[in-house]
Amino acid sequence: xxxxxxxxxxxxxxxxxxxxxxxxxxxxxxxxxxxxxxxxxxxxxxxxxxxxxxxxxxxxxxxxxxxxxxxxxxxxxxxxxxxxxxxxxxxxxxxxxxxxxxxxxxxxxxxxxxxxxxxxxxxxxxxxxxxxxxxxxxxxxxxxxxxxxxxxxxxxxxxxxxxxxxxxxxxxxxxxxxxxxxxxxxxxxxxxxxxxxxxxxxxxxxxxxxxxxxxxxxxxxxxxxxxxxxxxxxxxxxxxxxxxxxxxxxxxxxxxxxxxxxxxxxxxxxxxxxxxxxxxxxxxxxxxxxxxxxxxxxxxxxxxxxxxxxxxxxxxxxxxxxxxxxxxxxxxxxxxxxxxxxxxxxxxxxxxxxxxxxxxxxxxxxxxxxxxxxxxxxxxxxxxxxxxxxxxxxxxxxxxxxxxxxxxxxxxxxxxxxxxxxxxxxxxxxxxxxxxxxxxxxxxxxxxxxxxxxxxxxxxxxxxxxxxxxxxxxxxxxxxxxxxxxxxxxxxx
Numbered sequence: 480x481x482x483x484x485x486x487x488x489x490x491x492x493x494x495x496x497x498x499x500x501x502x503x504x505x506x507x508x509x510x511x512x513x514x515x516x517x518x519x520x521x522x523x524x525x526x527x528x529x530x531x532x533x534x535x536x537x538x539x540x541x542x543x544x545x546x547x548x549x550x551x552x553x554x555x556x557x558x559x560x561x562x563x564x565x566x567x568x569x570x571x572x573x574x575x576x577x578x579x580x581x582x583x584x585x586x587x588x589x590x591x592x593x594x595x596x597x598x599x600x601x602x603x604x605x606x607x608x609x610x611x612x613x614x615x616x617x618x619x620x621x622x623x624x625x626x627x628x629x630x631x632x633x634x635x636x637x638x639x640x641x642x643x644x645x646x647x648x649x650x651x652x653x654x655x656x657x658x659x660x661x662x663x664x665x666x667x668x669x670x671x672x673x674x675x676x677x678x679x680x681x682x683x684x685x686x687x688x689x690x691x692x693x694x695x696x697x698x699x700x701x702x703x704x705x706x707x708x709x710x711x712x713x714x715x716x717x718x719x720x721x722x723x724x725x726x727x728x729x730x731x732x733x734x735x736x737x738x739x740x741x742x743x744x745x746x747x748x749x750x751x752x753x754x755x756x757x758x759x760x761x762x763x764x765x766x767x768x769x770x771x772x773x774x775x776x777x778x779x780x781x782x783x784x785x786x787x788x789x790x791x792x793x794x795x796x797x798x799x800x801x802x803x804x805x806x807x808x809x810x811x812x813x814x815x816x817x818x819x820x821x822x823x824x825x826x827x828x829x830x831x832x833x834x835x836x837x838x839x840x841x842x843x844x845x846x847x848x849x850x851x852x853x854x855x856x857x858x859x860x861x862x863x864x865x866x867x868x869x870x871x872x873x874x875x876x877x878x879x880x881x882x883x884x885x886x887x888x889x890x891x892x893x894x895x896x897x898x899x900x901x902x903x904x905x906x907x908x909x910x911x912x913x914x915x916x917x918x919x920x921x922x923x924x925x926x927x928x929x930x931x932x933x934x935x936x937x938x939x940x941x942x943x944x945x946x947x948x949x950x951x952x953x954x955x956x957x958x959x960x961x962x963x964x965x966x967x968x969x970x971x972x
Contacts, residue, residue: 509573511578512578515534515535515570517532519531519532519582519584525593526588526590527588527590528556528593530555531544531550531557531569532554538574541571542555542568542570543567544567545565545566547710561594562586562587567581569581594606598711601743602659602741612658613658613767614658615766616728618648618652620644621813622636623763624641624729625641626640626758626761628757629756633915635716635821636821638921649696650690654671655670655671656669656671657727659707666707666722666725668721668726673696676697677732677754677760679754679755680730680731701724701725706721706722708720709738715737717738720736727762728764729762731760732754733750733752735750736748737749743766744771745765746765747762787937788893789893792841792902792949796843798841799969800840800949801838802835802912802966802968803966803967803968805828806824807824809835809964809966811961816938832868833855833856834856834868838970847886847887847904848885848886849909853871854870855873855874857869859924860914860923862874862925863877864877878924878926879925879927880908880926881907882910882925888906890902890903899938903934904933905932905933907926908926909932909933911933913965916933918934919956934953935952935953935965937951938951949966949968950964952965
């Protein structure tokens with residue numbers, strides 16, 4: 480009996496603790512406004528850059544900084560280049576609920592130094608552009624509007640669909656204008672009567688109708704006093720947000736756009752479809768008064784038939800090639816040799832080392848071997864469950880298993896006076912560099928088509944001064960003009 484009493488005595492603290500936990504979970508109180516109070520003060524950099532600090536610590540602490548930016552945690556920093564009154568709100572959470580507390584922040588003077596930013600100047604024309612800078616959809620350029628996966632697979636460009644020049648004529652997209660002012664971060668949207676929108680958004684626009692070019696158009700007049708704001712998340716694209724009632728180009732339920740590229744005469748935006756988060760839409764704009772011109776189709780240049788022959792590809796019997804570890808050696812764009820869509824002049828050989836060490840071996844008798852050297856750059860279509868560099872063995876047992884190491888066949892169609900040379904690889908899962916690309920298409924998922932042939936155009940070949948480079952290209956979307964280009968060099972290791 481004494482033994483049982485001893486054990487009972489030892490258990491009492493645990494029983495008491497359990498009782499306390501139960502009492503806390505049943506009777507805990509949500510935070511009060513007073514507990515969500517915060518203070519702020521200017522930083523040493525500028526009176527217009529403020530540091531906000533919460534009075535208390537909570538499990539979740541979310542900030543709305545009143546300038547289009549947000550933050551989390553006990554301490555955040557907000558930037559306010561323009562004089563005015565801003566409402567800052569802190570929302571805190573505990574196990575029993577949440578509460579929000581707001582304060583008005585008065586910025587006495589505009590800080591011109593905070594406004595003089597390359598990003599702001601490119602968007603608005605800068606402080607000297609008192610009438611702002613007006614943008615329009617670049618209607619004459621293929622790929623000015625399009626669709627790709629979210630998250631992006633090959634890069635941030637309209638991988639799935641790219642509109643042809645003037646394809647959406649009559650939708651309202653090409654007649655709308657968007658003016659950004661640096662002064663007061665004002666934004667003006669001129670709809671000229673109607674706008675273009677995603678089919679899933681029709682119920683939000685009375686009078687929506689079929690414009691005959693896909694999706695919907697609707698009569699719409701944008702409100703006055705619209706604003707724009709930009710936040711620059713660390714390690715991510717800048718995000719441009721238009722205030723309620725305004726949007727750019729094509730309404731897919733959002734007013735926030737990632738700025739993929741911005742230059743004096745080009746603005747390239749990405750937005751996530753709010754009706755289907757697996758979709759990302761793309762818009763390319765140019766200044767209203769900018770004439771992009773029309774580049775004439777280049778005349779085909781005669782090709783020296785001796786420029787690239789079978790001996791160039793297989794050497795003395797077997798020759799191994801790999802991607803050149805340099806910028807523009809791997810990319811996709813609107814024409815052969817272009818990487819304008821991705822990665823736009825950036826050298827990604829360090830980020831994707833497992834792609835740049837792959838070997839492509841051509842031998843006598845039309846034997847072609849793919850050797851990934853133990854690792855691959857996997858994407859979702861392969862079915863490995865994750866993207867990025869990983870062991871090639873991860874393909875085993877997946878729909879993309881045939882895209883792993885293997886031996887296939889190849890043929891070379893040598894160049895003529897008017898036609899470039901062509902390399903064709905044949906076999907289930909046969910490819911050069913990019914598994915998903917085939918002639919006039921891309922795989923969205925495995926497995927690859929059995930015994931498929933994929934043909935690549937030889938668009939350049941240089942062999943002089945001890946330097947040898949082979950550039951090949953493949954058109955994956957004939958209608959939209961989407962080309963992948965790869966620059967190969969011999970593997971002399």
